[in-house]
Amino acid sequence: MVMIRMEFKNILEERFATKNFDGKKIDEDKIEQIMEMIRLSPSALNLQPWKIKIIADENLKEKLSPASMGQPQIKSCSHLLVFCANSDLKGNADRLISDLKASGIPEENIQFLESVLNNFLSMFHGEAGIHEAQHNTFIPAITAIYAAKSLGIDSCPMQGFDPAAYSEILELPDNLVPSIIVPLGYAADKPMPKVRFPKEEIFF
Numbered sequence: 001m002v003m004i005r006m007e008f009k010n011i012l013e014e015r016f017a018t019k020n021f022d023g024k025k026i027d028e029d030k031i032e033q034i035m036e037m038i039r040l041s042p043s044a045l046n047l048q049p050w051k052i053k054i055i056a057d058e059n060l061k062e063k064l065s066p067a068s069m070g071q072p073q074i075k076s077c078s079h080l081l082v083f084c085a086n087s088d089l090k091g092n093a094d095r096l097i098s099d100l101k102a103s104g105i106p107e108e109n110i111q112f113l114e115s116v117l118n119n120f121l122s123m124f125h126g127e128a129g130i131h132e133a134q135h136n137t138f139i140p141a142i143t144a145i146y147a148a149k150s151l152g153i154d155s156c157p158m159q160g161f162d163p164a165a166y167s168e169i170l171e172l173p174d175n176l177v178p179s180i181i182v183p184l185g186y187a188a189d190k191p192m193p194k195v196r197f198p199k200e201e202i203f204f
């Protein structure tokens with residue numbers, strides 16, 4: 001079982017968008033724990049429409065740096081997570097139904113889910129399917145930043161990169177769209193004060 005070492009509120013308060021990492025490598029067992037926590041992320045109809053490329057290779061990070069506006073996080077991080085939306089919603093739906101059948105869930109529940117899924121798939125195809133997958137793909141990225149912090153690892157959610165260039169460098173298939181990246185490592189910088197709008201302005 002994964003040991004969470006920090007209170008969730010402390011994780012929220014202490015995590016910050018790291019601008020530069022110190023180059024120290026994250027132990028593989030911690031990466032495994034982060035991967036497992038990411039895997040538990042929720043998604044619409046449990047379609048999990050994402051694939052996540054994990055990059056520790058220095059040459060590859062070097063190649064991705066210019067496609068990331070030269071932001072220092074890319075070369076200085078230990079591991080770079082590239083969260084790709086997977087537009088193959090139908091493929092994931094088929095896979096999910098077969099996994100549910102194998103899990104022993106009653107047939108009538110599966111049939112109900114299958115009809116909901118078919119309805120869902122009829123609404124989200126083409127561009128709409130990609131957008132739906134992209135919305136969902138932000139969820140595991142957010143899991144990643146908090147999961148990492150729970151293990152004392154710093155991170156930065158980033159959209160300042162060129163998705164087309166990433167696709168080319170990483171030789172991604174057409175159905176995978178890089179949507180958000182999260183470098184992980186140990187911060188070489190200090191957090192800025194947390195500036196947030198007051199709750200009276202946020203909640204109504």
Ligand SMILES: Cc1cc2nc3c(=O)[nH]c(=O)nc-3n(C[C@H](O)[C@H](O)[C@H](O)COP(=O)(O)O)c2cc1C
Nearest residue numbers: 015016017018019071156157158159160161192194
């Ligand atoms: C969707 C998204 C995209 C972001 N893109 C970048 C980025 O490209 N580069 C960067 O340094 N920070 C990026 N950030 C970090 C934000 O600037 C940062 O979260 C925000 O200023 C609040 O600061 P804090 O996270 O340290 O509390 C991004 C954050 C989000 C959620």
